[in-house]
Structures are given as structure tokens and as C-alpha cells.
Amino acid sequence: MLNTDTMRPRGPIVIDIENITKHYVMGEETVHALRGVTLQIHRNEYLAIMGPSGSGKSTLMNMLGCLDTPSSGRYEFNGKDVSSMDDDELAAIRNREIGFVFQTFNLLPRSTSLRNVELPLIYAGVDPETREERAAQTLRDVGLGERLHHKPNELSGGQRQRVAIARALVNNPSIILADEPTGNLDSKTGEEIMALLENLYQAGHTIILVTHEADIARHARRTVHLRDGLIESDATSAATELQTLAFT
Numbered sequence: 001m002l003n004t005d006t007m008r009p010r011g012p013i014v015i016d017i018e019n020i021t022k023h024y025v026m027g028e029e030t031v032h033a034l035r036g037v038t039l040q041i042h043r044n045e046y047l048a049i050m051g052p053s054g055s056g057k058s059t060l061m062n063m064l065g066c067l068d069t070p071s072s073g074r075y076e077f078n079g080k081d082v083s084s085m086d087d088d089e090l091a092a093i094r095n096r097e098i099g100f101v102f103q104t105f106n107l108l109p110r111s112t113s114l115r116n117v118e119l120p121l122i123y124a125g126v127d128p129e130t131r132e133e134r135a136a137q138t139l140r141d142v143g144l145g146e147r148l149h150h151k152p153n154e155l156s157g158g159q160r161q162r163v164a165i166a167r168a169l170v171n172n173p174s175i176i177l178a179d180e181p182t183g184n185l186d187s188k189t190g191e192e193i194m195a196l197l198e199n200l201y202q203a204g205h206t207i208i209l210v211t212h213e214a215d216i217a218r219h220a221r222r223t224v225h226l227r228d229g230l231i232e233s234d235a236t237s238a239a240t241e242l243q244t245l246a247f248t
Contacts, residue, residue, distance in 0.1 A: 011043030020073035051226035099168025103183035
């Protein structure tokens with residue numbers, strides 16, 4: 001059952017993919033990871049992507065996050081065709097438009113929370129004073145105002161994930177792409193992280209959640225199931241649709 005509490009109206013389309021395929025050549029074998037996926041994701045959505053191992057879930061995540069390019073098909077991000085962008089253009093999209101949250105946190109172990117969160121701003125060319133102010137404020141926004149100068153080994157798992165979420169937010173991206181964000185956390189801490197993502201959704205962020213856990217996917221308002229490289233189902237609650245229509 002999808003979460004239907006306090007749903008927000010959808011905005012314009014932020015991701016538009018049509019007939020996306022991806023194949024890998026492994027020796028004499030060709031693996032078809034995606035077989036023609038068409039999907040639209042709107043601003044203000046909270047979407048979960050699910051699927052068993054080998055379904056194409058991770059490959060689709062890499063496509064949506066501009067970490068990989070399709071073998072064929074069309075992909076537009078905020079109206080820009082990213083299907084044929086070069087590595088530098090894709091890197092710019094990843095830095096400015098997409099906030100990544102990973103299962104393993106991916107923090108720099110010798111850097112403080114503040115420096116980890118500053119990293120996307122450094123790549124974006126933001127001046128030192130501004131980026132420190134923005135990074136500190138974003139850490140305060142996720143409840144880590146007293147942990148600015150702590151390194152990852154001085155933080156709990158939940159606090160590390162909050163640092164990772166702050167890093168994802170600091171550039172005010174178009175979407176937050178969360179890949180198994182509770183996978184390395186105990187159930188109580190995982191629920192705290194999902195509550196934080198819920199607050200971000202209610203504050204206006206677009207969230208794409210990749211997970212194999214049904215309990216985690218229930219936090220989303222829409223769930224896409226993949227199987228064998230194709231979309232098997234795309235379920236949005238009737239209440240969401242009615243609310244969307246009321247605002248269009």
C-alpha cells in the first residue's frame with residue numbers, strides 16, 4: 001500500500017525518458033539490462049523504484065542519475081537532452097541538478113562533516129566563505145548543527161547518513177536520488193532517516209528512492225516495479241491523482 005498521507009501536487013516534468021535501452025557486452029554474451037523503459041517523473045514527486053536482483057533497477061538508477069548513458073532511447077532532464085551529452089556535461093548535471101544519497105554514505109573519512117558537505121560547492125566554483133555558510137546551514141537543517149567539525153568515524157551511522165543527505169541538498173538540486181539509504185542502518189535509525197526524507201518531500205523536494213525493501217518503498221507516493229529490464233507496474237494512488245487534478 002502506498003503512503004497517501006499529506007501528498008503534494010505534482011509540478012512540471014523533470015525527467016522524461018522514452019524507450020531507453022541499455023546493453024552490455026560481456027565476452028560473447030550481450031546482457032540486456034533495460035529493454036525499452038518509458039517513464040516521466042514530475043517535480044514534487046516522491047517515487048520508489050523496486051525490483052528483484054537483475055531487474056534493471058540499478059541500471060535505471062544510473063541512467064536517471066546521469067552516471068551512465070543509454071544504448072538507445074531519449075532522456076530529457078529539465079527539458080535538456082542528456083542522451084548524447086559528453087562526460088563533462090554529464091558531470092555538470094550530476095553536480096548541479098542531482099543530489100545523491102548512497103547506502104554506504106561515501107564520505108571522505110579524513111574530512112569533517114562541514115568539508116564533506118562543502119564538496120559539491122567546491123566543484124561548482126562557489127567562493128570559500130559562501131560555501132562554508134551554506135554547508136553549515138544545511139547541516140543545521142538536518143539536525144547536525146553540533147557536529148560540524150566531527151569526522152565520519154566520530155559519528156553514528158544515522159549521523160553519517162544525515163551528513164550525506166546534507167551534501168546532497170547543499171546545491172539545491174532538482175532531485176534527490178537515494179539508493180538504499182537505510183541499507184546500512186538499524187531499523188530505528190532507518191525510520192529516522194525516512195522521516196527526514198519525508199520532511200524534505202513536504203518542504204518541496206523531488207525524491208527518487210531506489211530500494212528492494214517494501215517497508216521503505218511504502219514511504220513513497222508512487223512505486224515503479226521493474227522486472228527483466230521492463231516496467232512491470234507503475235502504481236500511483238487514486239488520492240494522489242485527485243489531488244494533482246485539483247491543482248492543475
